[in-house]
Amino acid sequence: MSIEALSIKLADLMEKETAVLNEISIQEESLQKTLRDNNWDQMEIIISRLSPLSDEMDKIEVERNKVYQKLKSKLNKSETDGFYSITVHMEGETRERCLAGYRKMKVALLRMKGITSGIDQYIRAVGDASKTVLDEVFPHRRGKIYSSTGSARPVHSAPMVLNQQL
Numbered sequence: 001m002s003i004e005a006l007s008i009k010l011a012d013l014m015e016k017e018t019a020v021l022n023e024i025s026i027q028e029e030s031l032q033k034t035l036r037d038n039n040w041d042q043m044e045i046i047i048s049r050l051s052p053l054s055d056e057m058d059k060i061e062v063e064r065n066k067v068y069q070k071l072k073s074k075l076n077k078s079e080t081d082g083f084y085s086i087t088v089h090m091e092g093e094t095r096e097r098c099l100a101g102y103r104k105m106k107v108a109l110l111r112m113k114g115i116t117s118g119i120d121q122y123i124r125a126v127g128d129a130s131k132t133v134l135d136e137v138f139p140h141r142r143g144k145i146y147s148s149t150g151s152a153r154p155v156h157s158a159p160m161v162l163n164q165q166l
Helices: 003-037 040-074 083-087 092-137
Strands: none
């Protein structure tokens, strides 16, 4: 496959990957909203939509990396050479497509990372708050309990059910 054909394929794959990243971001924003609203049924639906998107993302990423490595090999570039050192060898319009695709993909990835980070922080905050409340309500469950031999053992007490609205 020629350098031009590989460059075009790389641009196509970056555009596909960006589209999937944007779709994942949309679903994650919905997930974030359902988490705040404690809408557990809708959350399951969204999570089931995210799984195939994640699989698709993995496939595109593997294919894009293969094409990128072939392009590097054809251009006799080393592992340390970056993306921009490869684009200088591309034709005008293809180079512009690759550069634009790369920028859009990075922006989409940063957006997705931001949303994911927000979800993570929210879940950690709610979990920490719940743990603090439970430690105050049930002080005998706080910390670790040790046996007479000095090894940690679980606290034996009745199971507890938390309201989903907590």
